[in-house]
Amino acid sequence: KKEPIRVAVTGAAGNIGYALLFRIASGAMFGPDQPVALNLIEIEPGMKALAGVAMELDDCAFPLVTEIVQTDDLSVGFKDVDWALLVGSVPRKAGMERADLLGINGKVFVGQGKAINDNAKPSVRVLVVGNPCNTNALIAMKSAPDIPNEQFFAMTRLDENRAKTQLAQKAGVPVKEVSQLCVWGNHSPSMYPDFENAKIGRQKVTDVIQDQAWLRDTFVPVVGQRGKAIIDARGASSAASAANAVVDTVRDLSSPSHGEIHSVCVVSRGEYGTPEGIITSLPIRVDGAGQWRVMEGVKLSEYAKEKIAASNKELLEEREVAFGQLGL
Numbered sequence: 001k002k003e004p005i006r007v008a009v010t011g012a013a014g015n016i017g018y019a020l021l022f023r024i025a026s027g028a029m030f031g032p033d034q035p036v037a038l039n040l041i042e043i044e045p046g047m048k049a050l051a052g053v054a055m056e057l058d059d060c061a062f063p064l065v066t067e068i069v070q071t072d073d074l075s076v077g078f079k080d081v082d083w084a085l086l087v088g089s090v091p092r093k094a095g096m097e098r099a100d101l102l103g104i105n106g107k108v109f110v111g112q113g114k115a116i117n118d119n120a121k122p123s124v125r126v127l128v129v130g131n132p133c134n135t136n137a138l139i140a141m142k143s144a145p146d147i148p149n150e151q152f153f154a155m156t157r158l159d160e161n162r163a164k165t166q167l168a169q170k171a172g173v174p175v176k177e178v179s180q181l182c183v184w185g186n187h188s189p190s191m192y193p194d195f196e197n198a199k200i201g202r203q204k205v206t207d208v209i210q211d212q213a214w215l216r217d218t219f220v221p222v223v224g225q226r227g228k229a230i231i232d233a234r235g236a237s238s239a240a241s242a243a244n245a246v247v248d249t250v251r252d253l254s255s256p257s258h259g260e261i262h263s264v265c266v267v268s269r270g271e272y273g274t275p276e277g278i279i280t281s282l283p284i285r286v287d288g289a290g291q292w293r294v295m296e297g298v299k300l301s302e303y304a305k306e307k308i309a310a311s312n313k314e315l316l317e318e319r320e321v322a323f324g325q326l327g328l
């Protein structure tokens with residue numbers, strides 16, 4: 001009999017939470033024979049809505065769910081968790097500067113990092129979704145000194161999935177034909193989806209789609225601005241696709257990647273000239289023992305290097321502002 005995997009989700013009553021919890025509970029994240037215990041974390045004003053979400057989870061009678069905890073107490077919410085999915089964060093309001101947002105959310109992620117440090121399993125893995133997710137993840141990592149840095153992640157998988165579909169539609173092939181596509185840098189419009197190393201079937205993307213101008217001047221900005229396009233169309237930000245990307249990220253960090261790479265923001269050790277110590281998106285592979293590694297030997301053009309450097313520069317600036325405000 002398998003022990004349940006205990007998963008904490010913050011912002012559990014929010015839009016992404018509502019799209020995410022049912023997929024975790026159904027087995028999409030850890031497989032159809034892996035029991036899960038859900039620790040649902042909200043802030044006090046969200047607790048009533050959270051009770052409703054928990055009622056709906058109950059009403060699904062998911063056979064894999066062993067327990068549902070609802071709390072606004074972080075020491076309860078992160079107790080003994082195997083995964084902490086940090087989705088909740090304070091949205092930017094009218095008149096709020098980016099620096100204000102970094103400071104406000106920074107405080108939240110200091111508190112969550114500490115609570116994870118003190119309550120979660122030592123093997124806990126932390127995936128930050130709430131924006132600015134890279135810098136929030138860095139702050140949580142710094143605030144959890146007993147948890148190895150390699151156990152902190154931020155999410156760029158939605159950007160990777162968006163990029164794959166754009167390329168597939170342009171080439172007129174099913175999306176599963178697109179592989180080896182890494183989004184580099186910050187989860188922000190500055191990110192770089194590396195079409196030069198990606199493949200369609202066995203061919204290079206640039207051999208199938210020979211329109212360089214489209215790749216550079218349409219594809220790259222369309223991927224970077226996709227979040228805004230969704231807001232414009234739907235009147236609300238991406239939720240089901242973001243939740244799907246959380247499922248993809250956790251599932252793919254939990255199983256061997258058999259040669260495929262995926263975009264995950266991890267702490268940089270200076271790979272490919274990225275500034276050491278920031279949490280930035282890199283091409284990740286998982287080996288048979290379940291350990292992730294940055295894929296080696298990716299050849300980056302001067303164009304790609306410039307794009308990646310610009311996105312990482314933004315991360316250095318975010319770090320400076322946030323750490324300055326938080327006194328880290």
Ligand code: NAX
Nearest residue numbers: 010011013014015016042043046088089129130131155242
């Ligand atoms: P919602 O505003 O619908 O939900 C957020 C929920 O978090 C609310 O229920 C709120 O009460 C709760 N919350 C706020 N502060 C909290 C705290 N300190 N502890 C626990 N819960 C807290 O937002 P939603 O659409 O679900 O988006 C959540 C976050 O994901 C946002 O920061 C958003 O910017 C970010 N996104 C990140 C993406 C990525 O690819 N990394 C893509 C989608 C999304 O934009």
